[in-house]
Amino acid sequence: MTTETTDSTLTLSTAPRPGQMDALMHALAVAEEAVSVLKITMPTDVSLSENGAVYDVSLYFPQQPERVTEFANAWESHVDHVPHHSREDAEFLEVTITIRGIRVRAWTIPETTAAAESTGGAA
Numbered sequence: 001m002t003t004e005t006t007d008s009t010l011t012l013s014t015a016p017r018p019g020q021m022d023a024l025m026h027a028l029a030v031a032e033e034a035v036s037v038l039k040i041t042m043p044t045d046v047s048l049s050e051n052g053a054v055y056d057v058s059l060y061f062p063q064q065p066e067r068v069t070e071f072a073n074a075w076e077s078h079v080d081h082v083p084h085h086s087r088e089d090a091e092f093l094e095v096t097i098t099i100r101g102i103r104v105r106a107w108t109i110p111e112t113t114a115a116a117e118s119t120g121g122a123a
Contacts, residue, residue, distance in 0.1 A: 024048070027055035030102040034059065037074035041067050050076045051103075059106040065086070069104040075099075 027048050034057060045060040052054060061067040065079075072095040073080045084090035095105035 023054055027102050030099045031057045034041050034099055034104045057104040061108045061112040065108050065110050068093050068095055069110050071095055
């Protein structure tokens with residue numbers, strides 16, 4: 001079933017911010033391009049964050065290092081092992097690339113790290 005909105009009270013913002021709107025639309029297009037290379041699993045979370053006048057894209061794959069590797073291979077990059085900020089025996093896996101001027105980060109917390117965090121034990 002399709003619902004069509006005909007409420008004439010809806011008004012789009014006309015505030016003078018075309019630069020910010022353009023930057024956001026560009027980042028959304030880059031996010032679409034970034035995930036288009038994935039063959040099987042889509043990220044659980046795709047987020048945008050403003051970083052000055054540009055946006056960054058983050059793609060999260062929970063406990064799926066193979067998806068981060070797939071992303072890295074598709075964009076001819078490499079996976080980095082980043083130490084956990086509060087646990088010396090844990091790490092994040094991530095790849096950060098730049099697509100058309102937008103920083104895109106695909107990342108995960110490996111299952112052994114996530115399991116150790118939830119139980120309070122060692123990874």
